[in-house]
Amino acid sequence: MEEEFFFESNEDAQRSIERYEEMIRNQDQYFFDAGAFEYIVDFYIEKNDPVKALQVVDYAVLQHPYATVFLVKQAHLFTLTNSYENAFNALQKAELLEPSEPDIYLLRGNIYQNTERYAEALNNYEQALLLAESTDEILLQMAYVYQSMGDYESAISYIKLSLEQNMENQDGLYELAFCYDVLDKQEESIKFYEQYIDTDPYSYAAWYNLGNSFHKLNLFEKAIDAYDYAILIKDDFSSAYFNKGNALVQLDKYEEAIEVYKQTFEYEQPNADTYCAIGECYEKLEHMDTARSYYKKSVKLDANMADAWFGIGVTLNFEERYFESLHFYKKAIDLEAENPDFWFARADAYYKLGQIDESIHAYEKVLEYNPVDVEAWLDFSTVLYEQGRLLEASETIADAIKNNPDATELYYRMVAYLFALGMQADALSYLETALKSDPDKHYILFEYLPQLQDNSAIIDVINRYIK
Template sequence: MEEEEFEFEFSEDPKHSVERFEEMVRNDDHYFFDSHVFDNIIDYYIEKNEPSKALRVIEYAVSQHPFVVTFLTKQAQLYLIMNNLPKAFESLNKAELLEPSDSDIFLLRGNIYENLGRYDEALEALFKALEHTDMQEEVLMQIAYVYQNLGDYEQAIEYLKRCLQKNMENQDALYELAFCYDVLDKQDESIQFYQQYIDNEPYSYAAWYNLGNAYHKYEMFEKAIDAYDYALLIKEDFSSAYFNKGNTLIQLNKFEEAIEVFKQTFDYEMPDAHTYCAIGECYEKLEKMEEARNYYKKAVKISSALADAWYGIGVTLDFEQRYFESLHYYKKALKIDESNPDYWFAIADAYYKLKNLDESEKAYEKVVELNPLDVDAWLDYSSVSFEQKDLKKCIEIIAEGIKNNPEAPELHYRLVAYLFADGQAKEALTQLHKALSIDPEKHYLLFEYLPMLQNNKVIIDIINSFRR
C-alpha cells in the first residue's frame, strides 16, 4: 500500500506552519508545503537562532521544490553562519546552475571570500553581482568595504560616492566616506565633499556631523561647532554630536560650556563612562578637583576597564599633593594599558615626589622607551640621575635623547650644563655652539639649571656673539 501524501497551503501565522511541520517530522509523514510556507518556517527558525533546524527544513524544501533558488542561497547563508564554508560554496554552486544571473548568489559568494581574506575573488564575485542586480546600492557598499580591507581607500571612496549617487540618504556610506578621508588624512577633500553634499541635502544631520568632524581634525574648531549645531538643529537627540561638540569646546578651553553640552547627552541616552570621563577632565582643567574626581569615579563605576578615568583620579590626587594615593590609581590605569607613556610618566613623577628615585628612574626609562620623542621625559629622567650624582649616566641619557630629538634646544642646553658640571669644559663649549645654532634665544635654559654659569665671561661672550 502506497504511503499517502497530504498537501498543505497554510495562510495562517508561521507558528502554526511550524507546528504542522514538526508534527510531520515526528510522525514520519509526508506533507506537501508551498514554497512560501517553507520560507516562513525557515525564517522562523533563523529568528529563533536555530540554524540546524532551519537547515533541516531546507532539506525538505529542496526535495519538494528543487528549482527554487532562494532555498539554496538560504542554505549557503546558514552554512556560513555555522562556519561550514565548503558546504556554503556547494550550495551556491548548485544555485548558480539553476539561476546563473541571480545577484544574491554572487553577493553571498563575495561576502564569503571577503571573510576568508580572499579579496580579489571577493571583488570578482561582487562585480558580477553588480551586473545582475537592480539593488546596486548594497553591492556598491560591499565593494567599498573590500577595498578598505585591501587598504585601497581611494577606490573605496569612489564606490562610496557611487553608492550615494544611488541614495543620498545612505548614512553608512556617509560615515564610511568620512573614515576613508580620515585614514588618507585628506580633511580638505572631506570638507569640500560634505559642503557640496549639504548644498544638495541641507537637512542631512549625518553630513553636518561629518563636516564638523572634518573641521575638528583640521583644527577649525569654531566652524566645527557651527556644523555640530546644525546637526543638532535637524536631529535634537543626536548624542554623538553633543559629545563631539563638547570635545571641540575643550580644544577652545571652554570647559564650563563643554560640561553643559556633555550633560545634554543624558537627556537622550543613559550616561556612559566616556562622557563621565570627559566631564571629569573639564572639571580637572578648571582645577575643581573634587568634582573631577566624582565624575571619574562615576566613569569607573560603569566601566572599570576605562584606564583614562583611573588615571584622571590619580591626577586629581596628585594636584592635592596626595602622591602616595595618586600612585595607586596611576598603577590601576597602567594595568589596563601597560604601553601608555603618559601613565608611566605620571608614575615616574609620583615616585620622584615621594623621594623614591630608583623607582622614578625605572619608570622614566620606560617612558622614553615607549615615546622617545618626549623631550620632557628625557630631561626629567636625566634630572633623577643628576640628583643621584651620577653625572656620567645623566650625560648618556641626554645624549640618547638628542639622538632621538636632534632639533630640541632644551636637550642641547641641558647637555651643556651637565658637561660643565662634570668638568668637561671643552666639550661643554663645543656643545654650547650647537645649542646656540639651533635656538640662541633659549640660552636662558642653561642658566635656569646652573645659575652660576651666568658669571662665566667666556660663556656670555659666546652667547652674545650668536645673538648679534
C-alpha cells in the same frame, strides 16, 4: 499522512509556524506552499536560530526542488554556520536552475570575502552588479573588499558610486570617512562632504563626518558648527554631542564641554568614556573631588578604563597624596603598559616620595615608549644630576639630543651639565649651537644654574648672539 497548507494571509502565515512545529512534534509530513516556507524560514532566522531555519529549508527543498529561493536561503544559512563547502554546493545547484539570480553571486562573493579570496569575491560581485536592479549595497560590499586588500583609493571610488545611487546610505558615509582617515586626506574628505551637503543639506551623517574631518585638522570652531547642524537635524544624536564636547575641550571651554557631554545622557545610557571625559574637564578646572567622582563612575562601568584609573591618580597627586596616587597609576599601567604618560606620572610621584631608584626606572620606561618627550628627558636628567650622577645626566641629555636634534632647550641644559663637569670647551661649543638655533631661550641656562650668570666666557658668547 500529508496535509496541505496554503499561504493566503498574515494570519495564515502566523498559523503556518504553529502547523510546522506541530508537524515536527508529530514526526509527520505536511505540505506547505513556497510562501509559507519562506515565512517560516525567515521567522527562525530573525529568532537567530540558524539550525532550525536550516531544517525548514531542507523540507522546503524536498517539497519545492526547483525553487531557487530555498537553495539560496540554504546557502545563506550554511554560510552563517561556516559550512562553506555546503554553501557552495547549494549555490551551484541554484545557478543551474536560475543563472540570472543576482543573490547567488552576491552570496558567493560574501563567502569568498569571508575567506579572504578577494579576486574571486570581486568577480562574483561584478556578476551580481550586471543582474541586480538595485546595486548600491553590492558596490559597498566591493568597497569593503578593497579595504581588506588595503586599496583605500579604490574603496573610495566604489563608496562614491554607491552613494550616487542611494544618498540615504549612512554606512557608506561612515566608511568613506574611515577611508579618508586612513589615507590622511581630511581636505578631500571635507570637500566631498561639503558637496554632499549641498545636494542633501539634511543628512546628519554628512554633517557629523564633516565635523570629524574639521576636528582632525584642528579646526575646532568649524567642527563645532558642523556638529551643531548634525544635532539640529537629529537631536538625539549622542555621538555628535560627545564629539562636540571633545572639540570644546580642545578650545579649553571645559564648562561648556561638561554641559554637552551631559546631554548625551538624555539619549543613551551613561558610559565609561563620557564619565571619563567629564572627569578630565573637572580635573582641568581643578575641581578635583568632582573629577574623581566622575572617574570612579567611569571605572565602575568599565574596570578596563585606563584613562579613568590614571585620572584618579592625577587628582590625588594634585592634592599631594603621592603615595595613594601610585596605586591608581599602577592600575592604569597594568591596562596600558606602554603608555608613556602613565609612566611619567609614576616617575614624578616616586620622585616626590624620595624613592629615586623607582623614579629612575619609571623615567626609563617613559623614554623607551616616547623618546621625543623633551620634558621627560629634562626631568630624568635633573633627577640624576641631583643625585650627583653628573656624567649620567650629561649622557642622558646626549641621548635626548639624538632623539630630538631640534629641541634647543636640550642644548642649553647640556651646557649646564658640561660646566658642572668642568668641561668648559665642550660646554661653549653646545652653547654656540643653542644660540644659533634660538638665542631668545638662553635664559633657560640661568634658570637651571643661576651661578653661570657670573661666568664671563658664557656671557661673552651670549653677547655675540644677542643684539
